[in-house]
Amino acid sequence: MQMIKRHKTRVVRIGSLVLGNSHPIAVESMTNANVHEPDAIIRQIRELERAGCRLVRIALPDLASTEHIPFIRSRTRVPLMGDIHFDHRIALAAMDKGIDSLRLNPGNIRQKEKIAEVVRKVKEKKITVRIGANSGSVDRSRYRKNDSDALVKSALEHIRIFEQFQYRNLIVSLKSTDILTTIRAYKKFSRLRNYPLHIGITEAGTRFSGSIKSAAGLAILLYEGLGDTLRISLAGDPVHEVIAGYRLLKDMGLYKKSVEVIACPTCGRTGFDVERTADEIEQRTSPIRKDVTVAVMGCIVNGPGEAGEADIGVAGSGGRIILFKKGRVIRNIKRKEILAEILDFIEKQK
Ligand code: SF4
Known part of the structure; x- marks a missing residue:
């Protein structure tokens, strides 16, 4: 840029x-x-x-x-x-x-x-x-x-x-x-x-x-x-x-190194509260100076695949939520655990 x-x-x-x-x-x-x-x-x-x-x-x-x-x-x-x-x-x-x-x-x-x-x-x-x-x-x-x-x-x-x-x-x-x-x-x-x-x-x-x-x-x-x-x-x-x-x-390229939160626009397949989850993550990560991309995707159809480049992300999956890293599914995660899991991941990045 x-x-x-x-x-x-x-x-x-x-x-x-x-x-x-x-x-x-x-x-x-x-x-x-x-x-x-x-x-x-x-x-x-x-x-x-x-x-x-x-x-x-x-x-x-x-x-x-x-x-x-x-x-x-x-x-x-x-x-x-x-x-x-x-x-x-x-x-x-x-x-x-x-x-x-x-x-x-x-x-x-x-x-x-x-x-x-x-x-x-x-x-x-x-x-x-x-x-x-x-x-x-x-x-x-x-x-x-x-x-x-x-x-x-x-x-x-x-x-x-x-x-x-x-x-x-x-x-x-x-x-x-x-x-x-x-x-x-x-x-x-x-x-x-x-x-x-x-x-x-x-x-x-x-x-x-x-x-x-x-x-x-x-x-x-x-x-x-x-x-x-x-x-x-x-x-x-x-x-x-x-x-x-x-x-x-x-x-505007005026804040170097930052956490990018991407969220899907949601549709009929959305499996959990994407908007609230993305809002919470954005609120807590906005001042952090690390280049990390976090994805919050409503479903697994386009979830980890579409957001495969994200460093970490969550996606809805038939009543459950899955945690993925670089497009690879790691495990199921509870809604209330998401924020702490993501903050912990960011903390460990250089
Ligand atoms: S990721 Fe899934 S829920 Fe979100 S918009 Fe795409 S298809 Fe719909």
Whole structure:
């Protein structure tokens, strides 16, 4: 596969995560559990971590929500980004409570002294900030058209606030719900500044429509070498965003060594729950950096034969499920044993 040449950018750090330039493109997501139920948030972050999520964003809608940061931080490992709007006190409290990074638009804090207070603390704590311009946040009283120019100008306004303080640990995103507007905005911006880019299509949609819409837009950006971290925005379980993100990177040749899960389309011969089994395997194997192909086939008719090249696979067979390796039937296997058997096989591969 032809290699994509990545756009040159500055390099920023969020905890253990290094982003930008030639560093691997990170797949990120956002929790949607109730922020005032820290146990639920922690459970969700751990699921995201297990799926390979490298940066988790948490909405911090009020001051009380920042109180949970130390507890959440101490029980999870993945870098955390607080999502803050309007109230500068939330940003200050989040930094004091140990958040690793922030997503904010200083312009929507409005008063200069309050903005300065936030930027001073960001600088003191050396926190990386994502400036996230999106079509919903563009100031319509100033930009009549909600187009790519408005997105770029709006982002630049926010960026200049940090640049006035000689602070450049920034990531920038310019998302629209419209694919072409998003692509134009990122391309224009990348000619003006060299900050690492978080790429995504805002409010992309359901698991099905959102994945296609995001992939359509982000594939073009990635092909242009743009994007240092990405989110596939989907309604529902955020783990699906991570799986979709890795899938896209793998298909674009930007994630070296990966587990490929192939599944038959199912038909009247299907002998077990192919979709659920393939989903579970994909969920657990998406971040693993090993070249292994796993096949989940509904029946033995086309099972091991059609998927004979797969390193390991399962196929339905008259009320039973068989395990096969390189097209050779090994033994019968119970449905509940499949995931552990496959993970164990992958673990043993070099
Ligand atoms: S592998 Fe079997 S169950 Fe799956 S689509 Fe082909 S014939 Fe149908």
